[in-house]
Amino acid sequence: MNFNFIFKIKSSFKIYGSIIFVILLPLIFFCFTVSISGNNYRSSNEERILFFSSTITISENGQIIIHETIVVESLNIEINHGIYRDLPLYENTNSFLPKSLGLNIIEGKMDGNPAIAKREKKNGYLRIYLGDPNSYIDKGIHTFEISYSYDSIIKRLNDEELLYLNITGNNWNFPILKSTATIVFPKNIILNSDFSFTTIEAYTGSMGEKTKNYTFNYIFTTDSKKADTLLFETTEILNKFEGLTVYIKWKPIYFISPENQEIDKTKMIFHQIKSFYNTNFPAFILFFGVLLIFLYYLVAWTFVGRDPKKMKVPPSTNIIEQLSPSALRYIWKMGFDTQCLSTALISLASKGYLTIECSKNGLTLKKTENEVNLSNDEKEIANLLFNEQSKSYSFTKENYIKNQMLIKELKKNLSKSYKNIYFVTNSLYYMIGLIASIIVFGISMVGTIATFEAGFLLLWLALWTGGVFGILSAAINAWKTRKINGKVSAVILTIFSIPFIAAELFVLTFFLSMPDSRFILLNLIFSVLLIIINIVYFKLLKRPTKEGVVVYEEIEALKRFLQNIPKDLKEQKKELNLQLEIDKLLPYALALDMEKDWFTDVFEPKAFSESTNADNTYYHTFAFAPWISSTNLKSDFKSFSDFKSFFSYFTSTISNNSTSPSSSSSSGGSSGGGSGGGGGGGW
Numbered sequence: 001m002n003f004n005f006i007f008k009i010k011s012s013f014k015i016y017g018s019i020i021f022v023i024l025l026p027l028i029f030f031c032f033t034v035s036i037s038g039n040n041y042r043s044s045n046e047e048r049i050l051f052f053s054s055t056i057t058i059s060e061n062g063q064i065i066i067h068e069t070i071v072v073e074s075l076n077i078e079i080n081h082g083i084y085r086d087l088p089l090y091e092n093t094n095s096f097l098p099k100s101l102g103l104n105i106i107e108g109k110m111d112g113n114p115a116i117a118k119r120e121k122k123n124g125y126l127r128i129y130l131g132d133p134n135s136y137i138d139k140g141i142h143t144f145e146i147s148y149s150y151d152s153i154i155k156r157l158n159d160e161e162l163l164y165l166n167i168t169g170n171n172w173n174f175p176i177l178k179s180t181a182t183i184v185f186p187k188n189i190i191l192n193s194d195f196s197f198t199t200i201e202a203y204t205g206s207m208g209e210k211t212k213n214y215t216f217n218y219i220f221t222t223d224s225k226k227a228d229t230l231l232f233e234t235t236e237i238l239n240k241f242e243g244l245t246v247y248i249k250w251k252p253i254y255f256i257s258p259e260n261q262e263i264d265k266t267k268m269i270f271h272q273i274k275s276f277y278n279t280n281f282p283a284f285i286l287f288f289g290v291l292l293i294f295l296y297y298l299v300a301w302t303f304v305g306r307d308p309k310k311m312k313v314p315p316s317t318n319i320i321e322q323l324s325p326s327a328l329r330y331i332w333k334m335g336f337d338t339q340c341l342s343t344a345l346i347s348l349a350s351k352g353y354l355t356i357e358c359s360k361n362g363l364t365l366k367k368t369e370n371e372v373n374l375s376n377d378e379k380e381i382a383n384l385l386f387n388e389q390s391k392s393y394s395f396t397k398e399n400y401i402k403n404q405m406l407i408k409e410l411k412k413n414l415s416k417s418y419k420n421i422y423f424v425t426n427s428l429y430y431m432i433g434l435i436a437s438i439i440v441f442g443i444s445m446v447g448t449i450a451t452f453e454a455g456f457l458l459l460w461l462a463l464w465t466g467g468v469f470g471i472l473s474a475a476i477n478a479w480k481t482r483k484i485n486g487k488v489s490a491v492i493l494t495i496f497s498i499p500f501i502a503a504e505l506f507v508l509t510f511f512l513s514m515p516d517s518r519f520i521l522l523n524l525i526f527s528v529l530l531i532i533i534n535i536v537y538f539k540l541l542k543r544p545t546k547e548g549v550v551v552y553e554e555i556e557a558l559k560r561f562l563q564n565i566p567k568d569l570k571e572q573k574k575e576l577n578l579q580l581e582i583d584k585l586l587p588y589a590l591a592l593d594m595e596k597d598w599f600t601d602v603f604e605p606k607a608f609s610e611s612t613n614a615d616n617t618y619y620h621t622f623a624f625a626p627w628i629s630s631t632n633l634k635s636d637f638k639s640f641s642d643f644k645s646f647f648s649y650f651t652s653t654i655s656n657n658s659t660s661p662s663s664s665s666s667s668g669g670s671s672g673g674g675s676g677g678g679g680g681g682g683w
Contacts, residue, residue, distance in 0.1 A: 047075050050141065052179040054167045060186045062154050062255035064163075065106075070144045074137055078173065082110055082117065082131015083144055084683050086171060089126055091152075102151025109145040110137075129683055154255050160198055161255055163248045167232075170207050170243035173681045179244045181232040189254055190228045199249040202232045205242050214244065282444040286526035289440030290533065293433055297537040300429045305541040308549050315561035317585075319554035324375035325587035327414060332555050332592065334423045334542040336411040338658075339591070342651040344381055344410065347587035348374070353382065356650075362396035362657050363650070380413050381406065395657045403658040422548030426541040433537065437530050444523060461507060468504050471497045559592050595647045 051071040058064050072079060091099045108116040108130045117129040130144045131137060155162045167181045181202070189195055200218075205211035213236040219229045234244055319328065326344035330336055345365065348354050351372045357364040367386045374382060384406050385393045395403060419425075475497055478490035511521075544552050562585065589595065 045075060045077065046175075047077055047079050048073050048174050049172065049176040050178070052168050052176050053182075054180070055182045055184070056165065056167075057184045058154070058163075058186060060188070063102075063149055063151050064153050064165075065147070065149045067147045068145065070146075071141060072144065072174070073141055074139055076136060076139055078681060078683075079142075080136050081133055081683050082115065082129065082137060082142075084127050084129045084681055085146055086122070086125040086127050086169065087148060088124060089121070090124055099152065101153060102149075104149045104151075106147035106149065107145075108147075111143055115144070131683065156253060157249065159253065160249045160251045161253055163246065166243060166245045168238065168243040170241055172238075172243070173240055175240055176234075176238040176242075179234045179238060181244060181246055183230040183232075183246065183248070184227045185230075187227045192254075194252050195250065195254075197248065197250045199247060200230065201247045203245045203247065204234060204236065204238060207241070283522045283526060285440060285444040286523055286530065289437070289444070290526055290530050293436055293440065293530065294533050296436070297433050297533060297541075300426070300433070301537060301540050304426050304429060305537075305543050307543045308546065313553045313557040315564055316554070316557045317561055319551070319558050320584070320588060322554075323551075324378055325591040326377055326410065327375065327418060328555060328558075328588060329591035330414040331418050331422050331548070331551060334425065336414060338407065338655045339651050340414065341381075341407055341410055342647070342654055343587050343591045344378055345654075346590055346647075346650075348378055348382065350583040350586055353378075354385075358650070358653075362394060363653055365393045365395070367391045376417070377410060377413050380409060384409060395654055397657050400658055403654070407658055421545065422551050423542060423544050426543070430534075430538055430541050434534055437534055441527060441530065444526075461504075461511060464500075464504055464507070468497070468500050471500055555592075558588060559594070562589050562592065562594055590647055 049070060049072050051069070053069040055067045056064055057066075068085075070083065070085075072083060074080075087103055087105075088101060089103055090101060103126060105116070105119070105126070105128060107114065108128060110130055110132070115130045115132070117131055117133045119129070120127050128146060130146065153163065153165060155164070163183070168176060168179055200216065202212065202214045202216065203210050204213045213234060215233050215235055217231045217233075219231060221228060230246075230248070232244065232246055238244065323331070324344065325347045326340045329340050329343055333340075345354075345356065349356050351374070352368060352370040353372045353374065354368060355366045357366065365385060384402075393399075471493065475490060475493035478493055479487075
């Protein structure tokens with residue numbers, strides 16, 4: 001064996017191995033450092049904050065002025081135009097209306113030049129964009145500065161005062177290699193013999209952590225012109241979404257003493273209003289807008305909308321001889337609705353002028369050969385429905401244009417005959433209030449604090465709440481039935497509604513946890529209140545004229561007569577001609593929305609079992625009203641107690657078939673705690 005060759009190999013291995021070891025040793029040490037530092041290692045394509053310095057100067061009035069210097073390394077990945085800084089507008093509190101911190105932006109710079117590109121409110125923060133919006137900044141190191149002040153950071157805690165301040169914010173998307181916080185107190189406080197710090201702490205790490213990777217120095221000076229300072233400096237890298245927070249308490253009370261808070265009630269109210277204004281300008285506008293518009297409507301109603309005094313007239317049917325059912329409804333409602341037409345058609349049918357055939361496709365009206373007396377508005381309808389060539393008319397989607405014309409002509413005829421004669425709407429006064437409401441709402445919306453997320457959740461909640469309300473309504477109605485299959489449906493609907501309710505509560509809780517959501521919800525409440533006020537006064541501003549008072553008294557007398565008629569019919573059912581009473585009174589009961597109260601009590605089948613065939617347990621609606629027939633329509637209307645369902649179907653069919661097919665619809669603290677904070681990123 002060639003030992004000399006082996007010796008040469010060993011010698012070469014020792015020499016080259018030593019060289020390789022010397023070269024690899026730093027790399028091994030670096031890799032070991034990376035393995036124990038975790039996220040502290042920065043890859044070559046990672047942007048970072050090299051230095052974050054904050055100087056907090058406390059004024060004698062309790063205001064704090066903050067100057068931040070943020071040195072970043074840009075690689076044009078996220079930091080293209082510059083950086084943004086998110087500064088909180090409100091206290092970290094769970095109250096429905098968080099208190100404003102009184103933020104005021106002083107100036108912002110990039111590399112020594114003014115550089116505030118824009119500001120926007122976002123999710124409870126004021127986002128300040130620093131940089132150049134028109135061009136990309138160079139790769140490399142850039143220094144950003146921002147100065148701002150807070151009015152309400154220092155708090156009172158029992159017999160001490162507290163500065164609990166998030167220095168860097170925990171919402172940065174970059175690591176922070178080094179951070180310092182220099183806190184400067186007023187000299188006259190420090191020199192006070194009674195003054196002493198009771199707690200000086202800081203916290204580093206993610207939100208809620210109590211890690212203390214920092215050093216602290218108290219810099220004392222005997223120079224009366226220089227203030228003492230507290231200096232905090234981190235000793236470890238702050239990774240993404242980690243920050244530095246200081247927690248300092250002292251005594252005695254200086255900034256928030258009871259003496260400083262004793263102000264008269266007028267100033268207190270003014271202070272609260274100002275705080276509300278600063279906290280949520282849109283809600284402030286809406287609140288006072290709602291108040292002023294309500295007062296306007298109240299004054300307008302007092303002078304022009306209050307109804308004249310009425311005297312009760314004994315129950316009677318005198319008004320029937322003066323007004324048709326459609327005219328009676330138009331006057332009673334002080335306006336037109338589709339039910340004016342449906343009651344007119346029922347009246348024409350009850351008089352024997354036409355018959356009504358119901359089907360799934362719509363309604364078919366067929367003229368009879370009977371000669372009957374019609375009111376003026378009924379004559380107008382009859383002329384539009386039929387001509388010499390046609391003896392039938394269909395309320396279907398195909399005839400929607402003619403259906404619209406029919407409604408328009410009836411409304412025009414009723415308005416010409418009765419409006420401003422028997423009642424006035426005071427529409428001018430209402431339009432003033434409505435326009436003012438729109439202006440107030442528009443102004444508030446311009447300044448509304450909103451984000452896409454909050455807006456989307458609010459829209460989702462509105463739609464979802466409507467669905468949940470529909471399911472619960474169906475379940476409640478199902479529980480009211482006495483039938484076994486109805487009870488089964490009620491149980492199924494109740495179980496089915498549980499996950500929907502749970503989702504509603506979960507999303508609502510999440511929505512309310514968002515800072516801006518409380519203000520959006522408050523704005524929504526005021527907006528809904530504004531809508532309610534306009535709806536209520538739309539009705540209240542309408543009033544009868546002097547001539548109309550008598551008519552309204554007679555209408556109320558008819559209503560009382562219809563309410564009392566069940567007792568009379570039950571006592572005299574054998575003597576009365578029931579069919580004649582039904583034909584005459586039915587359209588008027590429908591015009592006065594009595595289809596449920598009247599028919600349930602008056603025409604229950606059992607009430608007339610003695611005078612009819614005992615084999616018939618139920619008497620179909622169409623047996624009481626022979627001028628109504630049905631084809632291909634589910635027979636749900638077994639008695640007059642179910643007539644409400646039929647009439648609702650009848651009116652909705654007219655309404656739906658009068659629109660075009662395309663228009664139908666369906667203790668201590670923690671990192672990230674206290675005031676201040678926020679975060680930032682690149683843009």
